[in-house]
Amino acid sequence: MILEAVMLQVKDGMEQEYEEAFRQASSIISSMKGYVSHELHRCMEVKGKYLLLVKWESLEDHTIGFRQSPEYQEWKRVLHHFYDPFPTVEHFDRVSLF
Structure with a gap:
């Protein structure tokens, strides 16, 4: 299992709209092969900053299965216009x- 971690900066004043859109988009990602779980966290110190954590069965489930799917195009349409700058996605093993 791998962990996808993404630090997201949402454009000022769009936080509530983003959170609503994210709730809608959650059904997209959770329907994908290899998806395990996801969490979105709002930063307490920095307005508009979020941390997205997604667990996948394998790296390929995310980078190929999801990222190269029609469902990803819908995910992009719903969420990507909120980000500035565009986030960097990292994967952890x-x-x-403990």
């Missing part, structure tokens, strides 16, 4: 469970 668990080292240890």
Whole structure:
């Protein structure tokens, strides 16, 4: 299992609209093969900053299965216009469970 981590900066004044759009878009990502779970966290110190964490069965489930799918095009349409700057996506492999 891998963890996708994305720091998101939402354009000023669009936070509530973004959160509503994200709730709608959640059904898109959760329907994908290899999807395990996801969480969206709002930063307490920086307005408009969010952390998205998505668990996938494999890296390819995200980078190929989701990113190259028609569903991803819908995800982009619903969410990508909120971001400035556009976020960097990183993937992590668990080292240890404490």
